[in-house]
Amino acid sequence: MQSLPPYIIISVCAIAATVFAVLEIKRRNKTLLAWRLVAVVVAVAALACIALPLKYDSERALNTEKKTVLLTAGFNADSVAADSNTLVYTLDGAIKKAYPKATLLRGLDELTEAKANTLHIYGDGLKTYELSQLDSMPVAFHPSGKPSGVTSATWAAQLKAGEALQVQGVYNNTSTQKVKLVLKGLATGLDSVTVGPKSETRFSLSTKPAATGLLVYQLYADTALKGDIPVQEKPVKPLRVLMLSASPGFETKFLKNWLGSNGYAVAMRTAISKNKYNTEFINLPQTNISSLSASMLNKFDVVIGDLSALTSLNQTETSVLKKQVDDGGLGIIVRADSTDKKSWLQNGFLVDSPSGKEAAPSFISIDNQKSRSGKLLTGNAQLIHQNSTQQLASAGNRTLAAAAQTGMGKVVFTTLNNTYSWMLGGDKEDYAAFWSVLIGKAARKADDAPLKISFASLPVVGEPINLNIERGDANALSINNEAVAPEQSLSVPFAWVADGQTNTHGWQTLQNGESFANWYAYPANQWQSIQSSEKINATKVYANSHPNTSIVTNSIQRNVRIDVPKIYFYVLLLAACTFLWIEAKRLI
Incomplete structure (x- = not known):
């Protein structure tokens, strides 16, 4: 009809x-x-x-701009409106299979050629080098939820022999089951911690490497490998130690012998009467140490002395010693004793000696690691905690050794004067750990690394890698024997930025003239949650700096006939x- x-x-x-x-x-x-x-x-x-x-007449706004959407890993399909006015793209083949309506792009240049007014990014977003390809295109970012797994992890990339490897980070457990994090080396579990269900927990794992060189540990969540942990364990250069003692004693004797047997170069000066000293030298040629001078102190990395010996120095020696600490980076370890003289070495260290029964023998926590061998009589003296000091040894809530920065050098103060009891009791590990920590914290820092490398983001195989390099000269740079063109910082003369890429995971080599440095490239399937967090943060920063500035969308009001x-x-x-x-x- x-x-x-x-x-x-x-x-x-x-x-x-x-x-x-x-x-x-x-x-x-x-x-x-x-x-x-x-x-x-x-x-x-x-x-x-x-x-x-x-039919009837009506006015309708006809939108002339189609919505451009880019799907990235972690996106929620329910959040994407798939209508005729939405163009959906992706760079990921796996997303294309899971979301067939999306168009698979070969590169981001295809989006910039389309000249979309605003790009809507769903999921974890893009990495920094990918965002730079958008040619300042405005972005509206619709991030996914916080990634599940290890969202951050840090550790010292370089260690000296004897130092412990500390791996710290955050694990976001979104499951209803407990997760066991395990630090492994050579397929052997070294330390572990359990993360509760539905919780975001900070974790800390540690081990002491038994070898030197380029080492790689792994972090597992239950049986799943999360990522490699590369570490460069460097042998310790023999330190030069000057020991000053007001009188002979067991503590001084045992420490001198331990230092000599462990390769330290030791010069020891013991007062026998006024202005008369007995001197000994181990692993070091004899020299005149009867008077402290700048040239003499410059030959040593650390000075160890009891407070009496250090406060008895004449005014000239005291001035020279302080200048070497402040300006030359010399370190001093002070052993508290009964002297009541005040010295600049006590600045920042307040000693409390409560009266009463002497404290019972205690286990000592050394650099946050509890002693497992033997107890030690600590006496009643203790250091009062100051914000300017770093605790190095403690017994319960009592601080027994601490370090403070003084100019370019460090002063370490300890109330323990009978650590030789460990050696007498056969607890050599505790003795070595205690003095290694104190000497390591105090010793003059020698910059024996002409090249220092850092990264703005995780260096991953097959992707552009941005290296921040500190170097002392302008010789040619190469990565794995392939030349790179670095760009010098305008504000810091020794800072350079170089772009590189590698197709092989593992240790890589950076060469600057005759100097070498190593860095590690991770497989693309490792530290996935950290990579997701980096992409989310980078995309948020880009979206905030490149927002959609148009307030009113381009539309046309048109009369239409509607059935x-x-x-x-x-x-x-x-x-x-x-x-x-x-x-x-x-x-x-």
């Missing part, structure tokens, strides 16, 4: 309405006649409306016919 001209449809329906109305009037039973006539008119009118092409929905007329026709049928049945 809709193909017929409207006037024919209207005429036919008018005739039908008239005939049906006359038939209703001629019926003998006049009950509900008015309602039957209304039902007839409604039924015929609804039929006419169904047949007629009824009236037929469903309403079908309902009216059905209702009118149902009423007439029921009425007819009732009258029979």
Whole structure:
């Protein structure tokens, strides 16, 4: 009927309405006649409306810009509106398989060529080098939730022999089960910690490397490898130690012998009377140490002395010693004793010696690692904690050794004067650990690394890698024997930035003239949660600096003809016919 001209449809329906109305009037039973006539008119009118092409005019905003969407790892499919006005893209083949409506791109340059006004990025986002390819395109970022797993991890990339490897980080456990984090080396578990379900927990794992060189440990979550932990363990260069003692004693004797047997170069000066000294030399040629001078002190890395010996120095020696610490980086280890003289060496160290019964032998915590061998009589003297000091040894809540920065050097202060008791009891490990920590903290820092490398983000195989390099000269740089062109910092003369890439994971080599440095490239499937966190942060920074500045979207208001929905007329026709049928049945 809709193909017929409207006037024919209207005429036919008018005739039908008239005939049906006359038939209703001629019926003998006049009950509900008015309602039957209304039902007839409604039924015929609804039929006419169904047949007629009824339309109405309206204004609609026609958007001239299609929404451009880029899907990245971690996106939520329910958050993406897939309509005719949305163009969906991805760079990931796995996402293309999971979301077939997305168009797979070969590169981000295809998006910049499309010149979309705003790019909507869903998921974890893009890495820094990928964001730089967007050519300042405005971005609206719709990040995924916080990644599950190891979201951050830090450790010292370089250690000296004897130092402990400390791996610290944060694990986000979104599961309902406990997760066991295990630090492994050579397929052997070295330390572990358990993370509770539905929790974000800081963790700390440690071990002491048994070898030197380029080492690689691993972090596992239960049985799943999370990532490699590369460490460069460097042998310790023999330190030069000057020992000053006010009188002979067991503590001085045992320390001198231990230092000599462990390769330290030792010069020892012991007072026997006023201005008269006994001197000894181990692993070091004899020299005049009867008077402290700048040239003499410059030959040593650390001075170890009891407080009496150090406070008895004349004014000239005291001045020279202080200048070497402040300006030359010399370190001093001070052993507290009964002297009541005050010295600049005590600045920042407050000693408390409460009266009463002497403290019982205690286990000593050394550099946050509890002694496992033997207890030690510590006496009642202890250091009062100061914000400017770093605790090195303690017994319970009592600080027994601490370090403080003094100019370019460090002063270490300890109240222990009987550590030789460890050696007498056979606890050589505790003795070595204690003095290694104190000497390591105090000793003059020698910069024996002409090249220092750091990274803004995790260096991953197959991706551009940005190396921040500190070097002392402008010789040519090469990565794995391939030349690179570094860019020098405008503000820091020895800082350079170089871009590189490698297709092999593991240790890599950076060469600057005759100097070498090693760095590690990770497989792409390691530290996935850290990579996700880096992408989220980088994309947020980019989106904040490249927002969509258009306040009103480009749209056109246009008058359009809209079809009236037929469903309403079908309902009216059905209702009118149902009423007439029921009425007819009732009258029979």
